[in-house]
Amino acid sequence: MKRVVITGAGTINALGHNVPDTLAAMREGRCGIGPLDIRDVDRLAVKIGGQVRDYDEATHFNRQQTALYDRFTQFTLIAAEEAVAQSGLKFTGELSATSGVVLGTAGGGVNTWDENYRNVYEAGKNRVHPFVVPKLMNNAAASHLSMEYNLKGPSFSVATACASSNHAMGQAFWMIRSGMARAMLTGGSEAMLCFGGVKAWEGLRVMSKEACRPFSLGRSGMVQGEGAGVFVFEERGHAVKRGADILAEVVGFAMSSDASDIVMPSKQGAARAISAAVADARVAPESVGYINAHGTGTAANDKTECAAVADAFGAHADDLMISSTKSMHGHLIGGTGAVELLACIMALRDGVVAPTIGYEEPDPECALDVVPNVAREAKVDVALSNAFAFGGLNAVLALRAA
């Protein structure tokens, strides 16, 4: 079995347009959630979100590119540029043939669907732009990364709702571990903050109109975010040989399915994924110092997740830290695990654990150390990142300090 390390990271999200800005915001416990600036917001009941601010596609892409790149693809390309530059890798020859892309997204080109439905249904037009299909397809971002960086190995996209990124990164990890690939670009992206994308979530009645307060008594639900996180996963021997800066090691991954309900989470399903990820990592459960929670801020998720962590770790659950950075960047749906992996890397590499902000009062059903409101300095050896999707599909990654 090969060992797998992370040698590059990139992001754009509500907290920043790159990794340093995002980590600085997480350290300061800054909130990126605010009033939505989108068309027809007055017809929405939910008017807040973790939107990427001060973003102008024209400063990053030319007209030909924006005709092909939906907002979720744009975010992916921006995050990947940062990650690949940090890794220092050039994909040519043998490395190109054995490197690929696996990305998660739940909705793909939602803005493209939205705009073109408006054109044909609302404006009554009978003609759409020729690139609507290649722009909105879920694999568009993965394909554009493959083309941009000459990645000719295994490449595809994964859609498992809110666990998409974690499932994607798990596949990339396993491919390198098994020897099937040398390096992989992986992570995920989501751009659903448009009228239709928010209206659909409104229907479920689990959205907060004021803030995302995971684990806090009286929390009022989830808040959507948008953005991307992309990482370079690389076979450790390859990275060491070329003297690459190793951000963290990916040591374990596990998936499970609740097989019970299309929206309600299951403690057993989540606990099985957590325990299996720790077992896959071949580390002692007591070595896990930090968990980046799924922590959506809904009543159902947060109490189920805390119970699952308590089940999986027993007494050690009271000694570890668990925080939800969704309180700051919102829920990036299919891209969420990728941005949240940054908090795990920060804990392992910088010894700073990102807080759960907006925390007001302890909830007896979430009685763990949720790092309320203020970041904490701590030495963390192993960190987990949880993702539990609608449909009962769970994916947990385990990382170790380099």
Added chain:
Amino acid sequence: METVRDRVIAIIAEQAVLEPSDVELTHSLEDLGIDSLGLVESIFAIEEAFDISVPFNANDPAASAFDISSVAAIVKAVEGLVKEQS
């Protein structure tokens, strides 16, 4: 003319896959086998039927201003909203 009560009961009965005559005002949604998803669907159907907006957050139904403790409570709440929002 069909009353608000009849229409609310018809919506709840359809969700519970029962005849309206089997739905009692004293029943709770739990008695009728309606789970959280069924509840969210029922509220949507009520909003559509009466063209009203129901203040309800599925995260904490108890904290919502809309009383769902029984069929009678729901009928009363909908009657109030219809009057208020007409």
